[in-house]
Amino acid sequence: MSAKSLMLLRNTFFSALGVILASYGVMVLASGRPDPFWPLAPALAGVITALVVSLGVWLAGRKTAAVAFDEYSRHEWHSSLRLGFWVAIWLYPLFAVLLVNNIVDYPQAFAAMGTLAAATPFLSFFAKWVGGRI
Amino acid sequence: MAKLYNTLKQHRARLSLTQAELAEKVEVSRKTINTIENRVFVPSALLALKIARALQTSVHDIFSLEDDG
Numbered sequence: 001m002s003a004k005s006l007m008l009l010r011n012t013f014f015s016a017l018g019v020i021l022a023s024y025g026v027m028v029l030a031s032g033r034p035d036p037f038w039p040l041a042p043a044l045a046g047v048i049t050a051l052v053v054s055l056g057v058w059l060a061g062r063k064t065a066a067v068a069f070d071e072y073s074r075h076e077w078h079s080s081l082r083l084g085f086w087v088a089i090w091l092y093p094l095f096a097v098l099l100v101n102n103i104v105d106y107p108q109a110f111a112a113m114g115t116l117a118a119a120t121p122f123l124s125f126f127a128k129w130v131g132g133r134i
Numbered sequence: 135m136a137k138l139y140n141t142l143k144q145h146r147a148r149l150s151l152t153q154a155e156l157a158e159k160v161e162v163s164r165k166t167i168n169t170i171e172n173r174v175f176v177p178s179a180l181l182a183l184k185i186a187r188a189l190q191t192s193v194h195d196i197f198s199l200e201d202d203g
Contacts, residue, residue, distance in 0.1 A: 004163075007163065066161060067163055068163065070162040070163050070166050071162065071166060071177065071178060072166035073165075073166075133169075
């Protein structure tokens with residue numbers, strides 16, 4: 001597997017994971033249920049992504065993987081993680097307001113906050129990919 | 135605030151190297167070379183040294199500080 005293929009694989013699975021996680025979080029809020037679809041789907045998507053990307057790295061070999069995960073791509077991933085950190089922090093006051101006003105209940109808040117916080121770095125990476133930055 | 139200026143494109147052209155060829159020499163992606171060249175990304179000292187070695191020159195010849203006041 002070439003570095004280009006490995007980057008494509010990583011970007012595709014990271015993007016898909018971001019979309020799945022965000023969809024779950026948004027659907028929790030839209031449907032008013034903590035399980036708008038199969039509740040293990042977000043976790044399973046995460047595990048599949050980790051396995052597929054790890055397999056890709058193994059098939060590509062250490063040297064090729066180092067090119068795919070080079071300094072610039074790590075820099076961009078870290079920037080996505082920083083955004084994810086701040087979004088996760090700001091979800092607390094946001095959901096506090098929603099809980100106090102009985103717009104969501106605790107099971108919904110738990111499900112939505114977890115998936116939305118997890119989705120952010122992957123969606124950010126997806127946006128960078130679509131924008132041609134990675 | 136000082137910004138990092140570079141003459142990567144000129145040095146690459148001197149050796150008739152494409153971005154992809156230089157990327158292969160320094161074991162990074164073409165995107166990385168492109169973003170350095172366009173001053174989007176500031177490389178680490180290690181990567182700057184690798185680029186300089188691949189271009190058969192010194193880091194000082196490629197990178198310099200550009201003060202914008």
